Structures are given as C-alpha cells and as structure tokens.
Amino acid sequence: MIMPVRTAADLLPLLPELVVVSGAFALLMLDLFVGESRRVLTHALGVALLLVVAVMVATGVGGDGEVLSGMFVRDTAANVLKTVICAVSALAMVYAWPFLRARGLYKGEITVLMLFAVLGMMLMVSANSLVMVYVGLEMLALCSYALVVCDRDSPLASEAGIKYFVLGALASGLLLYGLSLVYGATGTLDLHEIATAAGQAPTSTMLVTGVAFVVAGVAFKFGAAPFHMWLPDVYQGAPTPITLFIGSAPKLAAFGMAYRLLEVAVGPLDGHWRLMLAGLAVLSLAFGNLGALVQTNFKRLLAYSTISHVGFLFVGLAGGGAQGFSAAMFYAISYALMSAAGFGAIIMLSSRGFEADRIDDFKGLNARNPWMAGLVLCVMASLAGVPPFLGFWAKLAVLRAALDGDMMWLALVGVVFAVIGAFYYLRVIKAMYFDVPDGAMPAPTAGRPMGIVFGVNALSLLVLGLAWNPIMAWCIKAFAA
Numbered sequence: 480m481i482m483p484v485r486t487a488a489d490l491l492p493l494l495p496e497l498v499v500v501s502g503a504f505a506l507l508m509l510d511l512f513v514g515e516s517r518r519v520l521t522h523a524l525g526v527a528l529l530l531v532v533a534v535m536v537a538t539g540v541g542g543d544g545e546v547l548s549g550m551f552v553r554d555t556a557a558n559v560l561k562t563v564i565c566a567v568s569a570l571a572m573v574y575a576w577p578f579l580r581a582r583g584l585y586k587g588e589i590t591v592l593m594l595f596a597v598l599g600m601m602l603m604v605s606a607n608s609l610v611m612v613y614v615g616l617e618m619l620a621l622c623s624y625a626l627v628v629c630d631r632d633s634p635l636a637s638e639a640g641i642k643y644f645v646l647g648a649l650a651s652g653l654l655l656y657g658l659s660l661v662y663g664a665t666g667t668l669d670l671h672e673i674a675t676a677a678g679q680a681p682t683s684t685m686l687v688t689g690v691a692f693v694v695a696g697v698a699f700k701f702g703a704a705p706f707h708m709w710l711p712d713v714y715q716g717a718p719t720p721i722t723l724f725i726g727s728a729p730k731l732a733a734f735g736m737a738y739r740l741l742e743v744a745v746g747p748l749d750g751h752w753r754l755m756l757a758g759l760a761v762l763s764l765a766f767g768n769l770g771a772l773v774q775t776n777f778k779r780l781l782a783y784s785t786i787s788h789v790g791f792l793f794v795g796l797a798g799g800g801a802q803g804f805s806a807a808m809f810y811a812i813s814y815a816l817m818s819a820a821g822f823g824a825i826i827m828l829s830s831r832g833f834e835a836d837r838i839d840d841f842k843g844l845n846a847r848n849p850w851m852a853g854l855v856l857c858v859m860a861s862l863a864g865v866p867p868f869l870g871f872w873a874k875l876a877v878l879r880a881a882l883d884g885d886m887m888w889l890a891l892v893g894v895v896f897a898v899i900g901a902f903y904y905l906r907v908i909k910a911m912y913f914d915v916p917d918g919a920m921p922a923p924t925a926g927r928p929m930g931i932v933f934g935v936n937a938l939s940l941l942v943l944g945l946a947w948n949p950i951m952a953w954c955i956k957a958f959a960a
Contacts (some may be wrong), residue, residue: 489546490546491541491542491544492541492542492543492544492545492546492551492552492553493541493546493547493551493553494535494540494541495532495535495536495540495541495561495601496598496601496602496605498528498531498532498535499528499529499532499594499597499598499601500595500598502524502525502528502594503591503594503595503598506521506524506525506528506587506590506591506594507587507588507591509521509524510587510588510590510591513587518585518587519576519580521587521590522572522575522576522585522590525572525590525591525593525594526569526572526573528594529565529566529568529569529572529594529597530565530566530569532561532565533561533562533565533566533569536558536561536562536565537558537562539558541553543555543558545607547611549607549608549669550606550607550608550610550611551602551605551606551607551608551611552605552606552607553605554957555956555957555959556604556735556738556808556957556958557604557605557735558957559808559953559954559956559957560604560731560732560734560735560808561600561601561604561605563728563731563812563815564597564600564601564604564728564731564732565597565601567727567728567731567815567816567819568593568596568597568600568724568728570819570932570936571593571720571723571724571727571728571819572590572593572724573929573932574720574723574819574822574823574826574929574932574933575589575720575721575723575724577826577929578718578719578720578826578829579629579718579720581830581831582630582718582831584629584630584718586629588625589626589629592622592625592626593622593626593724595618595622596618596619596622596623596626596724596728596729597728598618599614599615599616599617599618599619599620599622599732600615600619600728600729600731600732600735601615602614602615602618603615603616603619603732603733603735603736603739604731604732604735604736604738604739605735606670606736606739607669607670607671607739607743608668608669608670609658609661609662609668609670609673609744610668612658612736612739612740613654613655613658615732615736616651616654616700616736617651619729619732620647620651623643623647623725623729624640624643624644624647626717626721626724626725627639627640627643627713627716627717627721627725628640629718629721630717630718633716633718635715635716636716636717636718637716638712638716639712639713639715639716639717640713640716640717642708642709642712642713643709643712643713646699646708646709647699647709650695650696650699650700650706651696653692653695653696653699654692654693654695654696654697654699655696656692657688657689657690657691657692657693657694657695657696658689658693659689660685660686660688660689660692661673661686661689661690661693661744661745663685663689664676664680664683664685664686664689665677665686670739670740670743670744671743671744673744673745674743674744674745674746674747677744677745677746677747677748678747681747681748686745686748687748687751690741690745690748690751690752690755691751691755693740693741693745694741694752694755694756694759697733697736697737697740697741698759700729700733700736701730701733701737701789701792701793702785702786702789703759703760703762703763703786703789703790703793704759704762704763704765704766704767704786704790705762705766707763707766707767707786710782710785710786711770711779711782711783713725713782714726714778714779714781714782714785715776715778715779715782715836719778719822719825719826719829719834719836720822720826722778722822723818723819723822723823723826726781726782726785726818726822727814727815727816727818727819728815730789730792730811730814730815730818731811731812731815734792734807734808734811737796738804738808741796742804749799753796753797753798753799753884753886754797756793756796756797757793757794757797757886757889759790759793760790760791760793760794760796760797760889760892760893761790761889761892762790763786763787763789763790763793764787764790764791764892764893764896765790765896766783766786767783767784767785767786767787767788767789767790767900768783768787768896768899768900768903769899770783770786771783771784771787771900771903772899772902772903774838774903775837775838775839776836776837776838777825777835777836777837777838777840777841777907778822778825778836780838780903780907781818781821781822784821784862784900784903784904785818787896787900788810788814788862790893790896791810791873791874791877791893791897792807792810792811792814792877793807794877794878794880794881794886794889794890794893795807795810795876795877795880795881797881797884797886797889798877798880798881798882798883798884798886799884800880800883800884801955801958801959802879802880802883802884802955803880803881803883803884804958805876805880805951805954805955805957805958806876806877806879806880806954807877807880808954808957808958809872809873809876809947809950809951809954810873810874810876810877812950812954813861813869813870813872813873813943813950814870814873816869816936816939816940816943817858817861817862817869817870817940819936820857820858820861820933820936820937820940821858821862823932823933823936823937824854824855824858824933824937826929826933827851827929827930827933828840828841828844828851838906838907838910839910839916839917841855841907841910841911842910842911842914842915842916842917843910843911843914843915843916844910844911845911845912847916851930852911852912854933854934854937854938855907855908855911855937856908856911857937857938857940857941858937858940859904859905859907859908860904860908861940861941861944862904863900863901863904863905864897864900864901865901866944867941867944867945868940868941868944869939869940869941869943869944869947870940870944871944872944872947872951874893874897876951877893878890878893878894881893
C-alpha cells in the first residue's frame with residue numbers, strides 16, 4: 480500500500496495548537512534570560528499569545544479538517560470551545576499577575592504551565608481518537624497538579640495538591656479502564672468507527688460497562704457528585720488565580736471531552752448514558768446546593784456552587800441530541816465567565832496577608848466601595864440565575880433541553896434546586912449591603928487596570944444576558960447536522 484505524501488499544508492488545521500506549543504517553548508527559554516524585575520514581559524507575551532490564538536481559531540485560520548491519521552479533528556464545535564478556552568485562560572492569566580507578584584509567588588513556569596494546560600484542553604476538544612482524548616486529558620491534569628502547589632510554603636496548597644493528584648490518578652484509571660473496555664468491545668480507537676460498532680452491538684455487556692466507567696471519569700473531571708470530593712479542598716487550598724484558572728476553562732474542555740466520547744463515539748447507546756448523566760445531575764444539584772448553604776469560606780462556597788452548576792450542565796447533556804449539547808455548551812461558556820468573575824472578586828478585594836476569602840470579608844462592602852459592591856452583585860445575581868443576567872438564560876436553556884428530551888422530572892428537580900441555590904448567593908449580597916464589617920478592611924492592592932478588567936468581566940454578565948442570542952446561535956451552529 481502506497482501512503483500519500485504529506486506536506487506542511489496537511490497540518491494547517493493543527494496550526495493553533497502548533498502556535499501554542501511553539502510559544503510555550505519560546506517563553507520557557509526566554510524566561511531563563513529575563514530578570515525578576517522584567518518577568519512581566521513573559522507573562523504579557525503569554526496573554527498576547529492566547530489572544531492571538533483565540534482570534535486565529537475564531538476566524539478559521541488553518542481551516543477545518545482531520546489530521547494525524549484522523550486522530551485530530553477541527554470542526555465548528557472545536558472552534559467555538561477553543562476560542563472561549565483561549566480567551567478565558569488569557570483572562571485568568573491577567574488576574575494572576577498582580578496577585579502572585581504581590582505575594583512573591585510568580586515564577587516564569589506558571590505561564591508556561593498554563594499554556595501547556597491550554598494545549599491539553601485544545602487537544603481534548605479536537606480528539607477523534609481515544610488516544611488523543613487521553614493525551615489531552617493528562618497534559619491538562621499534570622499541569623493543573625503543578626499549578627495548584629505553586630505556593631510551596633502553604634500547607635493548604637500542599638494538601639490540596641496531594642488530594643488532587645491522588646484522586647485525579649484514580650479518576651484517570653477509571654476513565655482509562657473504561658476506554659480499554661470500549662476498545663475491546665469495538666476493536667478500534669477511532670470515535671466514528673466506535674459509533675458504527677456500537678450501533679451494531681448496542682447490548683454488548685463489555686461496551687455498556689465501558690461506557691459506565693467513561694461517564695464516571697468524565698464526571699470526575701467536571702467535579703460532579705459523587706466524584707466531587709477533591710473540588711472544595713483544591714479550590715480553597717490553591718492560590719486564588721490558580722483556582723480561577725482550573726475552575727473556568729477546564730470545564731469547557733471537559734464538556735468537549737464529554738461530547739466526543741458520549742455523542743460522537745457511543746451515541747447509539749444514549750439510552751444508557753443519558754440516564755447515568757441524569758442521575759449524576761440530581762446528585763450534583765443536591766450535594767452542591769446543600770453543601771454551599773453551610774459554607775463560611777467564600778472559595779468553598781464557590782466550589783460547592785461549581786458542583787451545582789455542573790449538575791445543571793448535566794441536565795442539558797441528559798436531554799441529549801443537538802439541542803441538549805447546544806444548551807450544555809452555552810451553559811459551559813456562561814459558567815466559565817461567571818466563575819472567572821466570582822474568583823476575580825476575591826482577587827480584587829485581597830491584599831498581601833488578607834485573602835478576602837471569607838463571606839464575612841464582604842460585609843459592608845457597599846459602604847466602603849459602592850462600585851465594587853455593584854459589580855459583585857452582578858456576579859452573584861448571574862450565578863443565582865436572576866434575570867436578565869447571563870446565568871438565567873443558561874439555566875433556562877438546559878431546563879428546556881431536558882423537557883425536549885422527555886425528562887420533565889429532571890427539569891422540575893433543576894427548578895427546585897435553582898430556588899434553593901439562590902439563597903447562598905443572596906447571603907453574599909446581604910453581607911455587602913446590610914451587614915457591618917467586623918473591623919477595618921485592608922485596602923486592595925490590585926490597582927486600577929485590574930479594576931477595569933474585573934469591571935468588564937462582571938458587567939459582561941449583564942450585557943451578554945441582554946444580548947445572549949448570538950452566543951446561543953453560535954452554540955447551535957456547532958452541532959448543526
């Protein structure tokens with residue numbers, strides 16, 4: 480058999496990934512020759528690199544297609560997810576600079592690790608083979624473990640890193656075992672060929688068991704209950720900008736992985752995995768909302784809130800079909816922006832020696848800084864799903880997808896827990912506007928430029944809530960036949 484001649488043009492769909500990996504290696508070398516006082520240069524170049532790649536993907540530079548013998552695919556769904564992943568990751572890097580610099584935690588490898596994590600996320604959403612799924616996942620996971628423990632002198636960060644690593648290894652084992660069962664049942668690693676084989680043998684015990692393990696692995700990467708045990712400790716223990724990063728963009732990558740593995744690969748078995756996701760959605764809504772009700776630490780509250788939001792995202796996935804995945808993608812994008820703003824509020828109010836990570840630290844914020852209190856109000860209202868903020872339309876979309884998927888009971892459960900979940904967000908708003916601070920609060924050190932960034936991030940939740948149709952149309956186009 481004569482193999483076709485490969486040229487550089489055949490790798491054009493891979494161009495954004497090549498730019499990211501080349502830039503990461505270049506910044507790794509540049510950091511060796513840049514002094515501590517000028518290290519902002521490498522960080523700024525990292526942000527610029529991600530923004531350039533986001534524009535490249537959004538404008539279709541390189542074109543769509545399959546490369547690497549069909550292991551990598553670039554299509555509309557991948558382009559949408561990659562654009563938002565790069566944009567949100569760039570935002571996380573912007574938030575990270577003043578916080579880490581003020582505490583002496585910033586090192587050049589943090590930017591490089593973030594870039595390689597982004598590369599792993601990009602590979603996950605473009606995977607067309609079980610091998611590529613796992614390569615992208617492990618690249619993201621290993622970089623995340625290292626980022627969590629970047630504060631080497633913090634016992635909380637060390638504990639969080641160990642828990643994340645151990646439980647992450649367990650989850651990777653579950654996912655890898657599931658993938659091996661799927662491979663054993665179908666005899667192929669290609670996702671489309673797996674779908675064909677699954678359609679011919681939908682009752683295969685080995686295949687169904689493999690799908691169950693795959694769903695468990697996907698649930699862990701999302702932080703869904705009952706695979707959520709790592710999430711509160713990691714969110715609390717990691718430095719806040721790192722928590723912001725791992726709590727936003729990787730959720731988009733996890734959604735992309737779920738789409739590739741569940742819809743593209745084992746779509747013929749949707750009767751099985753939709754019920755599994757529905758059960759995980761209910762557990763996540765229950766554990767997340769009820770756990771958040773009793774939290775006093777703001778980062779842990781946002782962690783349990785994340786579990787709840789994953790539950791809503793799973794409501795959309797359980798709805799199935801193009802509409803279910805479109806709604807879930809819209810929710811993932813919305814949550815990434817809301818999560819970045821939520822942790823951004825902590826960064827804006829913190830200073831060296833004062834992390835502003837307790838709900839009590841927000842007491843009386845309106846009296847001290849009405850503008851900042853208004854921005855935090857926008858973030859909390861959007862997370863709670865108050866109209867007309869972006870979070871409201873995201874929740875409405877996934878609930879509608881569940882109804883269209885003949886899961887009215889799941890939609891009703893979602894509505895009930897949406898009401899319960901509003902309580903702990905309103906508790907933060909009450910603290911800002913009606914409570915008196917326990918003592919004098921240190922002045923924030925983030926500076927005016929960061930105030931502008933946070934302002935744009937928070938107000939975008941209102942602006943996009945008033946003009947959400949283009950984003951939803953973008954998501955619908957991603958899954959159009």
